[in-house]
Amino acid sequence: xxxxLGQRLLRLLATLFAVTFLSFFMTSLLPGDPAVAILGEAGVxxxxxxxxxxxxxxxxxxxxxxxxxxxxxxxxGDLGESYINQGQSVSxxxxxxxxVTAQLAFMAIGLAVLFAVPIGVLGAYRQGRWQDSVSSxxxxxxxxxxxxxxxxxxxxxxAVKLQWLPASNWNRISDKGIVENLRTAILPAxxxxxxxxAIFSRLVRSDxxxxxxxxxxxxxxxxxxxxxxxxxxxxxxxxxxxxxxIVGINFGALLGGTVIIETLFAIPGLGFRLINAISQRDILxxxxxxxxxxxxxxxxxxxxxxxxxxxxxRIRRS
Amino acid sequence: xxxxxLLKLLALLFSMGLIAAACGGSDDGDTGATDTTEAEAEEAxxxxxxxxxxxxxxxxxDTEIVPSEGERAYGGSIAVGLEAEAVGLRPWEDTCSSxxxxxxxxxxxxxxxxxxxxxxxxxxxxxxxxxxxxxxxxGVLRPGVTFHNGTELTAQTIADMFIVQQTGAASAGQISSxxxxxxxxxxxxxxxxxxxxxxxxxxxxxxxxxxxxxxxPALATEDPDGxxxxxxxxxPFVVESRDLDNETVVVRNENYWGTDPExxxxxxxxxxxFRPIPDEGTRLDALLSGTVNAFQTLRQGTIRDARAAVEEGxxxxxxxxxxxxxGGGHFNVLVPPFDDKRVRNGLVHLNPQDQVIEALGGTGIxxxxxxxxxxxxxxxxxxxxEAWPKFDFNRGVELITEYVNDPARSDGKAVGEPISFxxxxxxxxxxxxxTQVIIEVYEQTGGLIEAEVTNYDQQTHINYALGAxxxxxxxxxxxxxxxxxxxxxxxxxxxxxxxxxxEIAELAGIPGVVSPLNFANWxxxxxxxxxxxxxxxxxxxxxxxxxxxxxLRIAEETPxxxxxxxxxxxxxxxxxxxxxxxxxxxxxxGVGFPNAEGRxxxxxxx
Numbered sequence: 007x008x009x010x011l012g013q014r015l016l017r018l019l020a021t022l023f024a025v026t027f028l029s030f031f032m033t034s035l036l037p038g039d040p041a042v043a044i045l046g047e048a049g050v051x052x053x054x055x056x057x058x059x060x061x062x063x064x065x066x067x068x069x070x071x072x073x074x075x076x077x078x079x080x081x082x083g084d085l086g087e088s089y090i091n092q093g094q095s096v097s098x099x100x101x102x103x104x105x106v107t108a109q110l111a112f113m114a115i116g117l118a119v120l121f122a123v124p125i126g127v128l129g130a131y132r133q134g135r136w137q138d139s140v141s142s143x144x145x146x147x148x149x150x151x152x153x154x155x156x157x158x159x160x161x162x163x164x165a166v167k168l169q170w171l172p173a174s175n176w177n178r179i180s181d182k183g184i185v186e187n188l189r190t191a192i193l194p195a196x197x198x199x200x201x202x203x204a205i206f207s208r209l210v211r212s213d214x215x216x217x218x219x220x221x222x223x224x225x226x227x228x229x230x231x232x233x234x235x236x237x238x239x240x241x242x243x244x245x246x247x248x249x250x251x252i253v254g255i256n257f258g259a260l261l262g263g264t265v266i267i268e269t270l271f272a273i274p275g276l277g278f279r280l281i282n283a284i285s286q287r288d289i290l291x292x293x294x295x296x297x298x299x300x301x302x303x304x305x306x307x308x309x310x311x312x313x314x315x316x317x318x319x320r321i322r323r324s
Numbered sequence: 325x326x327x328x329x330l331l332k333l334l335a336l337l338f339s340m341g342l343i344a345a346a347c348g349g350s351d352d353g354d355t356g357a358t359d360t361t362e363a364e365a366e367e368a369x370x371x372x373x374x375x376x377x378x379x380x381x382x383x384x385x386d387t388e389i390v391p392s393e394g395e396r397a398y399g400g401s402i403a404v405g406l407e408a409e410a411v412g413l414r415p416w417e418d419t420c421s422s423x424x425x426x427x428x429x430x431x432x433x434x435x436x437x438x439x440x441x442x443x444x445x446x447x448x449x450x451x452x453x454x455x456x457x458x459x460x461x462x463g464v465l466r467p468g469v470t471f472h473n474g475t476e477l478t479a480q481t482i483a484d485m486f487i488v489q490q491t492g493a494a495s496a497g498q499i500s501s502x503x504x505x506x507x508x509x510x511x512x513x514x515x516x517x518x519x520x521x522x523x524x525x526x527x528x529x530x531x532x533x534x535x536x537x538x539x540x541p542a543l544a545t546e547d548p549d550g551x552x553x554x555x556x557x558x559x560p561f562v563v564e565s566r567d568l569d570n571e572t573v574v575v576r577n578e579n580y581w582g583t584d585p586e587x588x589x590x591x592x593x594x595x596x597x598f599r600p601i602p603d604e605g606t607r608l609d610a611l612l613s614g615t616v617n618a619f620q621t622l623r624q625g626t627i628r629d630a631r632a633a634v635e636e637g638x639x640x641x642x643x644x645x646x647x648x649x650x651g652g653g654h655f656n657v658l659v660p661p662f663d664d665k666r667v668r669n670g671l672v673h674l675n676p677q678d679q680v681i682e683a684l685g686g687t688g689i690x691x692x693x694x695x696x697x698x699x700x701x702x703x704x705x706x707x708x709x710e711a712w713p714k715f716d717f718n719r720g721v722e723l724i725t726e727y728v729n730d731p732a733r734s735d736g737k738a739v740g741e742p743i744s745f746x747x748x749x750x751x752x753x754x755x756x757x758x759t760q761v762i763i764e765v766y767e768q769t770g771g772l773i774e775a776e777v778t779n780y781d782q783q784t785h786i787n788y789a790l791g792a793x794x795x796x797x798x799x800x801x802x803x804x805x806x807x808x809x810x811x812x813x814x815x816x817x818x819x820x821x822x823x824x825x826x827e828i829a830e831l832a833g834i835p836g837v838v839s840p841l842n843f844a845n846w847x848x849x850x851x852x853x854x855x856x857x858x859x860x861x862x863x864x865x866x867x868x869x870x871x872x873x874x875x876l877r878i879a880e881e882t883p884x885x886x887x888x889x890x891x892x893x894x895x896x897x898x899x900x901x902x903x904x905x906x907x908x909x910x911x912x913x914g915v916g917f918p919n920a921e922g923r924x925x926x927x928x929x930x
Binding site: 036039042044045053055059090091092093094158161162165166169172173174175176178269270271272273274278279282284285286287 | 405409411412417419491493494496497548549550552567568569570571599600601602603605606607609610612613614615616781782783784786787790840
């Protein structure tokens with residue numbers, strides 16, 4: 007186990023180095039000057055001030071120097087300060103935003119798994135019959151519709167027409183309690199969940215179909231065990247390895263992939279902050295969020311790898 | 325078809341229905357609606373003062389600015405959906421656009437405000453008088469005004485503010501534009517502003533956020549970063565909490581000095597929560613669903629959708645404003661082929677303004693622009709409207725052909741070769757559609773024009789035109805842009821007409837007078853002198869004549885092109901009253917809600 011962890015740690019460091027290096031240099035390729043973004047159109051009339059702002063931000067230093075300076079501070083936990091929201095540390099921003107995005111991602115994945123497993127199992131159990139056709143068609147629809155379209159539809163239905171849920175923004179648990187928080191989280195989480203659910207259910211279905219052909223399933227059935235017992239106790243567990251993998255990958259992807267949904271629903275998560283930072287050329291914030299997403303991604307996938315050994319004892323023994 | 329196939333077909337139809345339902349209602353093209361709701365809400369309000377305030381141009385659907393009627397009531401809270409978050413709430417430091425302004429105006433008072441007639445009157449200043457030569461201005465502050473923290477407002481406060489403002493990212497440029505050289509406290513409440521050049525329109529700068537909004541200079545010096553999210557002003561509301569990108573809550577300032585004309589202490593509301601909702605559709609939906617009680621928009625497509633919602637019975641008041649601000653763009657006249665008037669003129673003739681406005685979603689909402697002033701502005705000129713080159717395909721082709729066949733053409737290409745340039749707009753869907761309309765016209769010219777369409781994000785788009793890297797000349801070609809505002813014309817025109825580079829300033833005999841904000845890089849001595857002349861007199865007729873001269877020169881030289889005047893709106897629940905027809909301390913009616921910027925002190929729940 008320690009060996010696995012050590013390998014993972016090395017991989018994490020290499021990934022982080024690559025991510026920071028690439029994102030720093032790619033961000034610097036963006037046309038535009040953060041100093042101009044800070045000063046605005048009117049402010050740039052004063053060229054002296056423009057140069058002063060550039061100097062203060064270290065933008066006059068060569069790019070490699072800026073990267074090394076940033077890396078040196080980052081390894082000590084200092085990700086710098088926002089260029090635009092002065093006085094606001096990047097790590098503080100991440101600490102404030104990450105829980106929002108993580109909650110959305112958790113809820114989306116949770117909802118997706120909750121619906122995907124029964125749909126997938128049903129499809130496999132009733133392969134080729136009408137239940138399989140209906141669930142397959144539904145899954146096709148869910149896959150075909152982009153999540154922002156789902157989001158717009160959910161807002162129209164549940165906020166505008168039925169007026170059951172708010173159309174936008176975020177109620178923090180600390181301010182307004184769990185119920186109000188869930189009222190603002192459920193629509194964006196559902197919009198994110200739909201595509202995930204479709205992917206997961208397809209995966210469960212195909213894995214289950216293969217598992218249901220195994221000899222031990224046939225013998226379990228021959229022993230007279232009930233179908234539900236066979237499906238969920240004997241077949242589902244070995245069929246869940248691919249699901250666990252994709253859940254891990256997609257959770258990590260969701261951490262950095264909620265940009266559109268967070269913007270659509272005006273949710274103050276990492277994605278919303280990232281999109282603003284990009285438009286404002288707030289390079290250190292872009293860098294900080296990218297790194298945090300990368301760390302989250304690698305960590306989650308490490309956890310998923312470790313989870314395999316729990317899920318399938320054969321892997322642990324090998 | 326077997327059962328499985330039938331089910332798949334049903335599923336496909338369901339998915340198409342799902343998409344159609346989600347997209348429906350936003351592009352129905354229904355643009356004929358008029359402001360029925362606000363007309364109903366305000367129908368009883370007929371104020372003699374307002375009747376004189378100006379007449380609407382034909383086809384202009386602006387909401388009439390009249391005070392709301394009814395019993396004023398204290399209490400209640402509302403949520404307002406804004407287009408974007410304010411990065412900071414420091415008037416001297418943070419660049420503030422319309423959404424941010426909605427927040428700032430609840431926290432800060434301005435020294436001067438604008439009336440519905442476009443005049444400038446005192447707000448925190450009881451009076452302001454110029455010297456005969458407009459080189460200095462003496463203002464007298466209202467007594468008994470205190471900041472949220474209890475600090476008294478004195479003339480020294482304003483003088484100390486100036487020290488902070490001189491290095492402020494947002495205010496330094498404004499100080500330069502206003503020709504403001506010094507601010508001194510010449511009495512307990514008397515402030516003297518000294519200018520480096522005469523400026524008869526100086527009060528206009530005190531009506532703008534960067535140097536007009538009053539903040540506590542001691543606190544601003546002590547903790548400038550902290551001030552961004554915990555600002556202290558003298559305004560009607562106090563910041564209670566600020567959750568960036570989610571919600572900024574302001575609560576009633578119990579000690580606010582302001583009253584309405586009936587003597588009721590302001591503000592009426594207990595609390596306002598400002599919520600940034602960047603997506604236009606979601607923001608409107610947030611209003612229609614009751615998630616917020618008011619929203620703002622600067623997009624004509626959203627106004628169209630809001631009008632449709634009102635027609636369908638939504639209990640919403642829509643306050644529409646279409647002022648001087650206009651869409652369009654500029655040609656970089658320092659870059660061939662735009663250094664040749666024939667090309668600029670020809671391209672303006674090839675701009676199908678009505679179709680462009682339609683592509684922008686503005687048919688029936690946005691009036692075609694011909695100058696920097698809307699038809700209901702006191703500065704509007706019929707003569708300029710006549711002079712502005714209209715869409716005339718043949719004339720456009722004729723002018724471009726003349727250039728293309730000129731052996732001495734400025735772009736160095738061989739005779740007969742098409743002109744080529746970059747046509748750039750931010751990646752907004754409506755702007756892309758509008759650009760496409762223009763490009764289609766270019767394509768019909770028989771290969772005279774090769775335009776490369778580019779779409780950079782807003783920040784890049786601005787930087788590109790600014791061209792800080794090459795002495796503020798920029799490398800842009802034909803560049804989408806916005807022009808003008810409700811401010812005094814000098815505020816926007818003077819920097820846009822000043823020499824764009826040091827060399828041009830030298831040649832013009834005005835060394836050192838350089839403006840990076842002359843984005844078209846067009847310098848015309850006659851226009852610049854007229855602009856300067858207009859700041860040296862306060863005689864309206866004389867100023868009008870000078871601005872008319874400038875607009876006629878622009879119509880002749882066409883360094884820029886126009887689409888339509890920018891329609892903006894604030895939509896509110898029907899029981900939100902007082903946003904329309906708010907008052908200045910003198911009792912005059914204020915400018916209304918230009919650029920979707922509301923004044924929330926007089927708002928009450930009916």
